[in-house]
Amino acid sequence: MNGPFADYKWAALAHDWAVFGEGFANTVMVSCLALALALALGVLFGVLGSSNWKVFKGITRVYVEAIQNTPLVIQVFFLYHGLPHLGIMLPVFAVGVLGVGMYHGAYISEVVRAGIQAVPRGQLEAAYSQGFSFWGAMRYIILPQAKRMAFPPLTNQAVSLIKNTSVLAMVAGGELMYQADSWSSTNLYYGPAYIATGVLYLMLCLPLATYARKLERKAAVNV
């Protein structure tokens, strides 16, 4: 029987599963490193954004607004096609980690800032009175409390981040979406290709999203 989902097309998919496996592995790797970068940037700029230092607050604002108000596709295009004209040739893997990491770093910094601001102001004052420095107070007093507030939205950011790595398909990134495009556009077996790809993304994201919901429930009980 013919059609977009004909049996022989599924058979071809099963035969070439390694193509999708390679893409899946790349997606997982880019996601992990980008998430690490996004968390580092997010905590740094989240703390700076909620501090009283005007200059750092300004820098944080510029970073967050510039990233949040331009499409990720443009940012990745700039890193991939723009930087080489300035003499900087990043490998596509680094483009992915940097592009997606910086993008979600901006969102995570807002999550972290909101978490910090949700901690009562007296906590910081009390820490100061006990002789903590700003960074010491953040590290031992404020962030551990902010974490509980920030964790569920953070997990959602991780889910978005995984899905957003798919923009790398546009710059020959070698991740799951690129492999699916590449495979299915040659033989035109797009039906099985995109279903398999969707299921693979689902397998990555659904457990995380479920985990986020669980954390949210826990937070709600604690409050």
Next chain:
Amino acid sequence: MKRISVFLLCIVTVIGLLAAGCGSADNKPAQSAQADTAADIKAIKDRGVLKVGVKVDVPKFGFKDPQTNKIDGLEIDIARAVAKKILGDPTKIDVQGVTAKTRGPLLDNGEVDLVIATFTITEERKQSYNFSDPYFKDGVAMMVKKSSGIEAVKDMNGKKIGVAQSATSRKALQEEADKAGVKVQFLEFGTYPEIKTALDSGRIDVFSVDGSILAGYLDDSTTILKDRFAPQEYGVASKKSNAALAKAVNEVIADMKKNGELDKLVQKWGIK
């Protein structure tokens, strides 16, 4: 444990739903094909217009002129000839732009009757769609920066080659590279302008697609190598179940070849 089983249940449900969807998609064409062999032609006649998917970014074949906003080219002229045969009026066509990624699905869901879009005929693709006899033959060509010093495939050891998704040029070029004993790496992009951008920024060293398409992207800093590989044959594609339509298209192509009209069109559009 409970959580894992819920998760598995979700996956199974999704797959189940998809399988159900596939089943119905498979059945439809079979029923209509049995009911009336010429149902596909009749549907076009009832509608009074032939819907054709064409390229909008390939000068001389299918190109949307940014000034007039009109799509025109060799492949649109072929669409007109088919409309004349089926509907008796060459102006009764409704063209829409397709890309390598959309042309298959658009055919399958009936959004277009025909795809005439520099669609290379391959054995693998013939399993999924009807292809007419070829109306044009073209070789894979390569564009490089003048400053790169690349003159032939043998100079391409360790180089990156940009090709279009869905293009058959990748396979052809890989065979050439194997023959010349050089190692090359392929990067696939969705559209031709993106490949050109990647060539300009130095992401790739070679831009390789069909020669006639490549000519549209030539500028001062680039040059097209003389070599041509693996002749690519373009055919008119239609949905597998629309057998009568495919037959009609084939007759049009055969007529146009016989009476020299096709050659005239190729000349009209200045395609070598």
